[in-house]
Amino acid sequence: GIQVEQSPPDLILQEGANSTLRCNFSDSVNNLQWFHQNPWGQLINLFYIPSGTKQNGRLSATTVATERYSLLYISSSQTTDSGVYFCAAITGGGNKLTFGTGTQLKVEL
Amino acid sequence: NAGVTQTPKFQVLKTGQSMTLQCAQDMNHEYMSWYRQDPGMGLRLIHYSVGAGITDQGEVPNGYNVSRSTTEDFPLRLLSAAPSQTSVYFCASSYRGYPSGANVLTFGAGSRLTVL
Numbered sequence: 752g753i754q755v756e757q758s759p760p761d762l763i764l765q766e767g768a769n770s771t772l773r774c775n776f777s778d779s780v781n782n783l784q785w786f787h788q789n790p791w792g793q794l795i796n797l798f799y800i801p802s803g804t805k806q807n808g809r810l811s812a813t814t815v816a817t818e819r820y821s822l823l824y825i826s827s828s829q830t831t832d833s834g835v836y837f838c839a840a841i842t843g844g845g846n847k848l849t850f851g852t853g854t855q856l857k858v859e860l
Numbered sequence: 861n862a863g864v865t866q867t868p869k870f871q872v873l874k875t876g877q878s879m880t881l882q883c884a885q886d887m888n889h890e891y892m893s894w895y896r897q898d899p900g901m902g903l904r905l906i907h908y909s910v911g912a913g914i915t916d917q918g919e920v921p922n923g924y925n926v927s928r929s930t931t932e933d934f935p936l937r938l939l940s941a942a943p944s945q946t947s948v949y950f951c952a953s954s955y956r957g958y959p960s961g962a963n964v965l966t967f968g969a970g971s972r973l974t975v976l
Binding site for chain 2: 752755792794799839846849853
């Protein structure tokens with residue numbers, strides 16, 4: 752099956768800093784999503800982005816499908832951005848969403 | 861409130877006991893799935909369903925059974941619990957099976973299971 756790798760595994764930022772999280776995948780994908788898991792465990796979808804660029808407030812994401820990677824940008828980080836960020840992908844015509852192991856982000860005052 | 865509801869939130873079992881984790885959604889979603897989350901391993905798909913009466917295995921199905929008799933419910937059964945099944949379990953649903961881009965996953969709050 753598809754392999755999904757995320758980097759860095761851990762990241763500590765000062766409030767107001769910017770960051771870039773990376774997701775590499777081993778095969779071409781037709782579904783790529785980013786999720787945020789808050790410190791209380793709740794998982795929220797951030798983006799559906801199998802290709803191209805999308806923006807939502809301080810967050811944006813870019814997927815370069817031909818090079819098999821996706822980037823999540825967080826600008827002007829806030830303490831509420833803390834948590835784990837996951838990317839997940841599906842290849843081919845399947846229904847199995849495979850998750851990466853996540854990036855643990857901590858934003859400090 | 862609309863969404864995905866999981867029960868129980870916490871459960872402690874002894875090895876060999878059986879139990880069912882319940883998952884219900886009220887959004888008329890066709891696609892439902894179960895994941896387990898273990899430290900350092902992300903979320904791994906256990907079983908999924910693309911509609912009532914249809915289920916399929918995910919990445920780690922051994923030790924778990926599912927059924928989908930209604931659109932709303934997708935219970936996960938542990939027939940004989942083992943310590944390796946200690947984990948946090950998440951149920952998730954979407955309106956239609958993949959790969960349609962409009963149908964992102966909505967997750968439940970999770971169920972923390974400990975097997976002694």
